[in-house]
Amino acid sequence: MTTYCEAILEAHHWLMRERPEVFCIGQGLWSPWYVGNSMRDLEKEFGEARVIDTPVSEAATTGAALGAALGGYRPIVVHPRVDFAVLAMDVVVNQAANWNSMFGGGVPVPLTVRAIINRGGEQGAQHSQALHAWYAHVPGLRVVMPSTPVDARDLLIASVLCDDPVVYIDDRWLYEAEAELPPVAPVDLRAIRPRVLRQGTDLTLVGTGHAAAMCQEAADLLEDVSCEVIDVPVINPMVDADWNVLRESRTRTRRMLVVDGTWSSCGWAATVVAAMGGGQTLTLPPAPAPTSGELENEFYQPIGAAAVAATAMEMCGA
Amino acid sequence: MSKPDAARLGALGDASECHEPVDLAGLTAAEAQAMLERMMLIRAVEERIGEAVEAGEVQCPCHLAIGQEAVAVGVARHVQEGDRVFGGHRSHGHFLALGAPVESLFAEVLGKDTGCSRGMGGSMHLRDMGHKFWGSVPIVGATIPIAVGTALAAQMDDSEAIAVSFFGDGATEEGVFHEAMNLAAVKRLPVVFVCENNLFSSHLHVSLRQPADSTCRFAEAHCMPWRRVDGNDVVIMASAMNEAAGHARTGEGPFYLEAVTYRWRGHVGPREDLDVGVKRKDDLAQWKRRDPIARLAAGLGVEPDWAPVRASVAEAWRQAEAAPAPAPRAHLERVFS
Numbered sequence: 001m002t003t004y005c006e007a008i009l010e011a012h013h014w015l016m017r018e019r020p021e022v023f024c025i026g027q028g029l030w031s032p033w034y035v036g037n038s039m040r041d042l043e044k045e046f047g048e049a050r051v052i053d054t055p056v057s058e059a060a061t062t063g064a065a066l067g068a069a070l071g072g073y074r075p076i077v078v079h080p081r082v083d084f085a086v087l088a089m090d091v092v093v094n095q096a097a098n099w100n101s102m103f104g105g106g107v108p109v110p111l112t113v114r115a116i117i118n119r120g121g122e123q124g125a126q127h128s129q130a131l132h133a134w135y136a137h138v139p140g141l142r143v144v145m146p147s148t149p150v151d152a153r154d155l156l157i158a159s160v161l162c163d164d165p166v167v168y169i170d171d172r173w174l175y176e177a178e179a180e181l182p183p184v185a186p187v188d189l190r191a192i193r194p195r196v197l198r199q200g201t202d203l204t205l206v207g208t209g210h211a212a213a214m215c216q217e218a219a220d221l222l223e224d225v226s227c228e229v230i231d232v233p234v235i236n237p238m239v240d241a242d243w244n245v246l247r248e249s250r251t252r253t254r255r256m257l258v259v260d261g262t263w264s265s266c267g268w269a270a271t272v273v274a275a276m277g278g279g280q281t282l283t284l285p286p287a288p289a290p291t292s293g294e295l296e297n298e299f300y301q302p303i304g305a306a307a308v309a310a311t312a313m314e315m316c317g318a
Numbered sequence: 319m320s321k322p323d324a325a326r327l328g329a330l331g332d333a334s335e336c337h338e339p340v341d342l343a344g345l346t347a348a349e350a351q352a353m354l355e356r357m358m359l360i361r362a363v364e365e366r367i368g369e370a371v372e373a374g375e376v377q378c379p380c381h382l383a384i385g386q387e388a389v390a391v392g393v394a395r396h397v398q399e400g401d402r403v404f405g406g407h408r409s410h411g412h413f414l415a416l417g418a419p420v421e422s423l424f425a426e427v428l429g430k431d432t433g434c435s436r437g438m439g440g441s442m443h444l445r446d447m448g449h450k451f452w453g454s455v456p457i458v459g460a461t462i463p464i465a466v467g468t469a470l471a472a473q474m475d476d477s478e479a480i481a482v483s484f485f486g487d488g489a490t491e492e493g494v495f496h497e498a499m500n501l502a503a504v505k506r507l508p509v510v511f512v513c514e515n516n517l518f519s520s521h522l523h524v525s526l527r528q529p530a531d532s533t534c535r536f537a538e539a540h541c542m543p544w545r546r547v548d549g550n551d552v553v554i555m556a557s558a559m560n561e562a563a564g565h566a567r568t569g570e571g572p573f574y575l576e577a578v579t580y581r582w583r584g585h586v587g588p589r590e591d592l593d594v595g596v597k598r599k600d601d602l603a604q605w606k607r608r609d610p611i612a613r614l615a616a617g618l619g620v621e622p623d624w625a626p627v628r629a630s631v632a633e634a635w636r637q638a639e640a641a642p643a644p645a646p647r648a649h650l651e652r653v654f655s
Contacts, residue, residue: 023474049474055504060463060497067467067481070452071402073474090494094457095464103445103453104436105652139653163655237653 004146005175007153008038012076014153014184015160016046019074022160025052025065026078026114035080036116036172062088062113066096066165069111074160082115082169083129096165097140108163114156117210117261118172119289122296128289130262132209135167136236137266142166142189143236145209149179151233158189171210171261192234194245200228202316203255205308206246206272206279208232211259217305218312225316228253235268243275250276255315257282261303282311322546324538325530330548330578331517333604339616340551347618353395353552354614357387358622360411361611362631363420367410367427367441368588370635376427378440379456381408385550385582388610389514390415392555392577393482396563397450400479402468404461405454407442408514408581412454412484418446420631424638431648432641438652458519459485459492462511466498469507469572480566481509488519490533499540499572506571510562511537513576514549518598520585537574549577550610553617580605 002010015022024042026035030053034040043051054061058079065077079085085092092113099109119128136143142164146152152170159166166189194206197216202225205215212231219227228249232242250256256279260269269281282302290296301307322328329335342350364384370376383390386408394415397403405412413423418434426433427441434446442456452468455461465483472479489495490513502509513533517524524531537544543565547558555577562573582602583590590602615622 055497055500057497057501059494060466060501063460063463063494063498064467064470064501067464067469068471068474069467070464071468071471071475073471090457090460091463095455095460099453100655101649101652102435102439102443102455104433104438105655107445107447108655142654 001178002181004149004177007149011153011156022074023050024076029053058087062091074110076112079115085115111165112159122291124291125288133267144168147212162189194232198229200226202226204228204249204253207259211261218308221309324535337607340614360387362627380441382583383411386579388552389549389577392552393559395556396559402452403482404465405484407456409454416449418449420634430641431644437644459489463498469509487515502572503540508566509572511574544574546576549579550608
């Protein structure tokens with residue numbers, strides 16, 4: 001069995017081994033914590049010229065990664081917390097996302113920005129955020145949220161091999177999740193559609209990243225409600241073929257609950273409900289994350305498996 | 319000679335100085351003539367764009383660099399195959415100095431499909447990879463770290479290519495400028511930073527924005543060699559670029575050039591008197607005596623012949639005007655590669 005965290009490390013090994021134009025750059029890549037172990041010892045195996053630890057400069061580092069991407073490389077720029085990736089927002093939103101379009105097309109921008117949702121443990125407001133909706137708002141960015149070890153590995157590989165800028169967001173709450181991993185077979189990121197993780201008849205649960213895992217757990221908890229669970233690993237762009245998977249399910253079950261591990265305002269859950277013409281959502285309350293353990297438990301309660309299960313039962317009148 | 323003060327422009331910042339003819343300093347007349355013609359082309363192109371803006375023929379915001387032509391042309395003289403040059407909102411001159419076609423610039427500001435950015439960029443988003451111009455964007459300072467990244471790529475390639483990053487004095491007030499300088503210095507990346515210090519960011523004089531008027535102090539802070547030069551003397555400009563590029567190309571790391579210059583027009587658009595006050599009007603008259611074109615012509619002992627330049631510019635404009643607009647929905651097909 002391989003954990004989600006080990007799967008990410010495996011993806012790095014595969015990419016660095018198979019593709020000489022891949023390199024990693026970011027803060028903490030030589031630190032003993034190795035980005036939650038997801039990049040352990042990479043610099044020892046592949047050298048510090050390809051696994052580059054950097055000054056405390058998110059904007060310049062991300063900008064440099066973009067420049068290197070224009071120069072023929074496939075960099076993975078790592079932000080061990082998405083909260084810090086905010087400091088590089090110009091590079092991602094104004095530059096990387098627009099680069100191909102605003103110059104009339106024709107030059108690939110194979111940049112992968114890996115940012116991690118890393119929260120809980122009383123870390124507080126600036127070490128807890130899930131900001132995927134910010135990125136998913138922007139045309140030109142592909143936004144990837146793996147919920148399983150297989151996707152954590154295969155979609156990181158797909159992101160790096162993609163010729164467009166990709167924001168790949170993994171979640172530390174999933175790092176211990178385990179699965180059997182088949183041998184690597186590269187997939188085209190553009191071909192990734194929402195996945196029906198479990199078939200059911202009473203209600204459709206939809207999530208991305210950690211929220212998809214919570215939907216699965218909730219479905220396990222529910223004996224009297226038959227849940228269909230759909231994981232959406234790529235939340236931008238979402239095209240007709242993606243919406244059709246969700247629509248078909250909702251037409252069958254007649255009920256849809258969208259779970260998103262962040263705030264609701266202008267968020268992904270609202271986008272799904274709008275596209276489907278209905279459904280309920282579970283998101284975080286509109287407040288910064290508290291530190292106090294008790295408040296923290298209360299804060300995250302709405303996006304936990306128990307809350308998902310309870311809401312599902314309510315919706316089904318069970 | 320003692321080292322100049324990294325924080326003060328001194329005589330270079332004084333409009334009443336540096337009016338003398340350019341010293342060719344060993345350059346052949348033909349070489350100097352070629353640079354003169356390139357500067358005249360840039361001037362004539364920008365004047366034509368200015369007229370078009372005034373006449374309402376061009377809608378996109380155009381930031382003219384009239385008066386600053388020597389910086390672009392001097393730097394371009396030492397840009398080689400494989401190098402990667404980046405600019406900002408005021409980059410027509412950078413683009414043309416590298417030899418990119420006038421017609422593709424005109425077509426771009428007119429929003430035509432034959433524009434260098436296929437009508438997706440306008441004046442502020444120019445690119446011509448074939449002429450080593452990798453991109454200009456209007457977010458101030460934004461291309462500085464990107465240029466540094468292309469230098470990182472060149473270093474990883476083990477090539478002799480360098481990155482050239484053009485920006486203005488205003489960009490040195492952006493945080494990312496300092497981050498990028500530090501990153502380039504600590505990784506010894508082959509990049510030449512070219513600060514066009516024209517004393518103004520938009521309408522605001524440097525004295526109202528910074529505690530000292532020279533940006534070379536930032537190079538000192540990042541342990542980087544630097545030179546401050548008369549950016550209106552194309553020979554001195556080229557010579558400084560030769561030194562800077564040689565330094566970067568031979569693995570010695572980044573180099574910082576501050577080119578002291580002045581823009582004759584307002585921040586945006588063709589007017590000389592918009593968004594600037596009376597004081598600038600007096601200064602401008604002085605600065606016009608530092609005209610890089612007139613000074614080089616005087617150094618060469620020639621009278622600039624504008625007629626053929628203007629004729630070729632007029633022809634390029636006609637071609638651009640006749641070019642087709644982008645196809646409908648083209649913007650929807652370029653979101654991804």
